[in-house]
Amino acid sequence: MSSPLKVAVVIYEPLSGDGSRVYRGLKTALELHEAGDDIVLLFDGSGVESLAAISDSKNPMHPILEALSDRVQGACGFCANSHKVTDAIKEHGWPLLTDYKGEASVRKLLVDGYQVLNF
Secondary structure (H helix, E strand, C coil), X not given: CCCCCEEEEEECCCHHHHHHHHHHHHHHHHHHHXXXXXXXXXXXXXXXXXXXXXXXXXXXXXXXXHHCHHHEEEEEHHHHHHCCCHHHHHHCCCCEECCXXXXXCHHHHHHCXXXXXXX
């Protein structure tokens, strides 16, 4: 039996861009999580718009997000502000990540031993 993987799935894509990339990122995270791997999910860049959108219970991707809710690290605070989704992200209880000069730190994921997959 192999050791569990440590994987950080980072979603950069907005739903308005290529929604299939958002879906694939979520499904990859879910597959890894269901296999018992140590995963975290982070939304950065335009991906913060995706987190705001899929947090709505009416969104078709919402059930996947719910299944991963305890693995969501949050959204880049700087990006959420830039994309004007800070209120929506806070409203749904997701953390705003500001570890690196007000932005989410990808380096922290690497230091913590996570392989980073970008979607």
